[in-house]
Amino acid sequence: MKFKMKSKVGTEIPQASLPDIVFMLIIFFMVSTVFKESSGLAVILPDAQKIEKLQGKRDVATIWADKQNRVSLDDKIVEISQIRHLIYTKVADPLHPMKLVSLRVDKDVDMGLVTDIHEELRAAGGTALNVNYSTRTAAD
């Protein structure tokens, strides 16, 4: 015969739906991606057992405090007395009102500093009163 007979029992993996699957994955990651807003300070978080997960990273302001008693908010080292204004503008933001403040504080920081931050948050009021102390999961 002139033409080779192709075997009809194909053993090929169907690839037509591959782009669809990949697009679905892309859409998932696009929707779930929240770009890092700030890199913060180097802190060692304390451990805790009864921890709750944050609802998401959206509309969360993170305040960092490290061993050298430096406080950082939005990638900038700030004075403690500035926090209330910075947080207040976030709370009052008409588009994305802040829902929660996450405190990433080093475990060796003194409570005096944490209390000062508390006072600033209380001065800002509203949703700034919702505080999350970031911790690591205690290994036991």
Add this chain to the structure above:
Amino acid sequence: MLLDKKKKNKAEIPTSSLADIAFLLLIFFLVTTTIDTDKGLQLVLPEKGQEQKVRSQNIANILVNESGLVMMDEEAIELRLIAEKARQMIRENDNIIFSVKTMRGTKYEVYVDVLDQLKQANAKRISIAEPEA
């Protein structure tokens, strides 16, 4: 010829590279996504100027000093026993408020441990008292 019956000048968009482009995007989003969600202990701070008087029997004072020693209701207590004691107190009095008071020199780690213990006891009413200088 018999073999080539298809028209060759048909205008088609090449779709073979579609998957490659999609994969490239996928990898980009995979790399930029931060999956690690923030975890921690959540607390609502008391509003300013809203200090209210509470009957003293409904309050359990927890004091933490600079060296990390904890006192609960006038008694020294070991850190990891707080949860048990708190649970017992909640059983006795449902309206109990745990007031955590620290010194300015207290380590944050101990404070978080105390909060963790209270959370483990499912304490709902936790209050933060201003520290003594």
